[in-house]
Amino acid sequence: MGLYITSLNSGSNGNCYYIGNDHEAVLIDAGISCRETEKRMKRLELSMDKIKAIFVSHEHGDHIQGIPVLAKKYELPVYITSTTLTNCNLRLEPTRICSFQAGKPVSIGGLSVTAFPKFHDAGDPHSFVVTFGNLKVGVFTDLGVVCKSLVKHFKQCHVAFLEANYDEKMLEEGSYPLHLKNRIRGGVGHLSNRQALQLMMDYKPAFMSHLLLSHLSKNNNDPALVKDLFSKVAGATKIIIASRDAETPVLHLNSPGSKNNHMKANNLQLSLFQV
Numbered sequence: 452m453g454l455y456i457t458s459l460n461s462g463s464n465g466n467c468y469y470i471g472n473d474h475e476a477v478l479i480d481a482g483i484s485c486r487e488t489e490k491r492m493k494r495l496e497l498s499m500d501k502i503k504a505i506f507v508s509h510e511h512g513d514h515i516q517g518i519p520v521l522a523k524k525y526e527l528p529v530y531i532t533s534t535t536l537t538n539c540n541l542r543l544e545p546t547r548i549c550s551f552q553a554g555k556p557v558s559i560g561g562l563s564v565t566a567f568p569k570f571h572d573a574g575d576p577h578s579f580v581v582t583f584g585n586l587k588v589g590v591f592t593d594l595g596v597v598c599k600s601l602v603k604h605f606k607q608c609h610v611a612f613l614e615a616n617y618d619e620k621m622l623e624e625g626s627y628p629l630h631l632k633n634r635i636r637g638g639v640g641h642l643s644n645r646q647a648l649q650l651m652m653d654y655k656p657a658f659m660s661h662l663l664l665s666h667l668s669k670n671n672n673d674p675a676l677v678k679d680l681f682s683k684v685a686g687a688t689k690i691i692i693a694s695r696d697a698e699t700p701v702l703h704l705n706s707p708g709s710k711n712n713h714m715k716a717n718n719l720q721l722s723l724f725q726v
Contacts, residue, residue, distance in 0.1 A: 503528075
């Protein structure tokens with residue numbers, strides 16, 4: 452038994468990441484609609500009934516907009532800090548609201564979810580690591596900088612979702628107003644390709660089987676450029692681009708040392724490069 456991992460969507464139009472075993476799963480953020488979540492899960496042959504909880508990284512709309520309907524329809528607990536809940540004003544039944552604290556694992560069946568703070572322009576933003584047995588999967592997006600906590604957890608992951616939001620030259624020469632450019636690159640916005648690449652080159656563990664580059668900007672990045680940039684120095688780690696328009700095929704991750712880690716394409720022609 453192992454883990455099943457997919458990005459249901461990744462980008463400023465919505466973020467939602469699925470991590471689960473044979474019995475239960477969690478969503479890290481739910482920034483696409485309930486209907487779209489259901490459609491993508493069905494195409495991937497993943498059961499909505501296995502989802503047992505939603506964990507919320509921060510209050511921005513592209514991470515939370517699907518939560519109220521999903522939580523109500525499937526009677527899901529929503530793990531969210533009090534500050535994030537206040538800032539996003541989600542309409543949730545009180546019985547659905549659960550809290551979490553940085554560094555304290557939350558058990559969801561056989562899964563363990565641990566949060567740690569990150570630098571982003573939100574009230575109380577967190578990244579997450581999901582553990583199952585000796586497997587670890589990290590969700591590291593919406594990062595202003597590479598901090599010590601990020602390095603610590605990245606070094607432990609067998610699979611990671613890592614933000615590579617923008618190409619520095621494309622952002623600088625692009626049409627965004629100066630205040631928005633400064634917000635993106637100012638230390639509480641997003642990671643550039645260069646920053647993410649340096650993190651990977653310096654700290655990627657030898658046992659990391661897959662790196663899913665996430666939250667690429669529609670206007671300030673190029674998926675083909677990112678794929679080529681990272682693949683050249685990734686070694687045995689497979690580089691995948693998480694799309695803003697489609698789900699990625701399901702990655703089945705077995706215990707370390709297994710030769711059977713693979714992607715399940717489900718006979719779909721999924722575009723991983725439409726961002």
